[in-house]
Amino acid sequence: MALPVITSLADCADFSKTVEPYIPQLYAFPSNFANAITNPEALKHLYLTTNPIISGLAFSIATFPIFFIVAEINKNYSQVDRVWSILPTIYHIHYAVWARLNGMPTQLVDNVLAFSVVWSTRLTFNYWRRGGYQVGSEDYRWKIIQDKIGSFAFVILNVLFISTAQIILLQAVTTPTYLLLLTSRLHPTLSTPDALFARSLLLLVVVEYFADQQQWNYHAAKAQYASTAKVPQGWTRAQMDRGFNTTGLWKFSRHPNFAAEQMIWVTLYAWGAWRTGSYVNWTAAGVVGYLGVFAGSTPITERISKGKYPEYEVYQRRVGKFLPLGLGWTEEAEEEGKRVGEKRGKKKQ
Template sequence: MATPFPLPAVSSLSDVTDFSKTVTPFLHQLSISHVRPLFTGQVPVKEWYLSTNPLITAAHFALAVTLIVLVSSEINGNYSQVDRVWSLLPSIYIGHYTLFARMNGLDTQRLDTLTAFSLLWSIRLTYNYWRRGGYNIGSEDYRWEIVRKAIPRWAFILLNIVFISFIQNVLLVMITAPAYLHLLASTLPTTPTWSLADLVLSRGLLLALFVETTADQQQWVYQRAKMAYLTTGAVPRGYTKADLDRGFVVTGLWSFCRHPNYTAEQAIWLLVYQWSCLVCDELWNWTGLGAVVYMALFQGSVRLTEKITAGKYKEYKEYQKVVSKFVPGLGAFTGASDFDGKEK
């Protein structure tokens, strides 16, 4: 039995970004009838993998993860199951596209670079989640706990099915979909070779990751100092009593905007998307939907987080007035000093 070629026949870069040519013809592979031969052993794993469109394979995997986290969350009452695999899934999806390209003898220079970056991103995020105790048994995102108490049980179950388990997993497929376009572009002999623009974008990703890592570290150091102060009453070196009584960090990158780590995180996936636009020589393409929804998710999440924080710390509302949320404003370079001045 001949293995059908699972990639669309594209003849130009504009074809690469055409949803009707590169995605629609393969949607039938989402059916159970396409997966059944794999589970019944009628088709070897490798043959099934190579005969399935790689974007559809990613979608199948996301649906499987959705089912697992949904069942798991309802059994143990912990609704942060997606958070536990959040740092791993983007690397799995991008690595999958790279593996598929290599198995088909395609050029993988851009995909290799993107895979290496995603692994660094995963390591950083996994470590950050682990040191916060995110993998401890019984740990749960406090925001879901607050939401669960605020709405009826049936409404939260629906939220868990539709958003927490399903939409979040689909979103992780979407933000990595630009790698699918890199894969398709590599099948064309006319695709531009690695250039200075590729170098700049790839280094831009590293810069954004560095900013995110630095911001998280500054937050971590402050929170550790605050906990030590609350436990012992002694003010750790490098801080003042006023710093720690405030309850939240306003120095370093946190004086430029209220969520520098989130700003950098959004920039990362926006740059991943823009890289696909660069390669395909277009201003936008359908994979940008993932980056847009990702940024929208941060808007909603941060709104809830800041509402909780403002209720805990009386100075936070003043901090909100002085320092911008995501994008540094005109007062970026004086945000912390202005805030400290108003406190005094």
């Protein structure tokens, strides 16, 4: 049987009952797939009789060499970045399709899938709009790391993390949906708390959209200002000269889009934890790893910004990195920023 026999909601979050018994399916999957590849009915049978966590993991592992080879050939290590906004939704589609084909209730999984499609659509559009699919456009952080650790060590990093572990992470962050799928066998209907979780996910996508849009508007205005030397309507010269956005959500958080993105996956984890009554469970590994990516990459982004913009250090002191825990960008901060900028300018002279 592709799913465990469960008698309680707590069982749904028990790794030893819901995942561990199916690990042998992963070892057998390559040979089973090879034997079934020419027979559509056999492939369907293999899909339906393989635990969805295991088949998702098998898919992830199968993509490793593709991402690694493409990255090494092109010397562009942002291949996973290009599908970052797509893969989680692919895994959610997988859960929804698998549940339907096996005749399981899908109301919970469908709600997750609805949010995930909106999330992917928004992120993918934003990535295309800023030229994210142009060669090298997202490569600067990897280039900084490569310069720091050397080419050989960077190849090892590519093998162990960039083209491999990141793919596993993008599956792992969706594993709370597996818990929702399991709990739907015991309680298939959408309760009021379930609906609140689903709507919270969509609300966070909206917050992330507004944060990104505000950033886009600022940089569009800055580009116009650099081209015409005229301050665009709705902006001040100080804002344009500063070089980074301190308006809207960015007045209270240095990375409001990152904050919303992280909260999305924390909320999905919380949903699975609430449903099972197991508030610390194995699916936490995905969200902790996801938060770790932001914890590791954001300082690199900020180091670059601090080097480019004199007032950024004031921004760092007064505005929270993710959550609005600081004082915010006030008139007092504006004046301090100007003094720091003028002092930095005199030093350069």
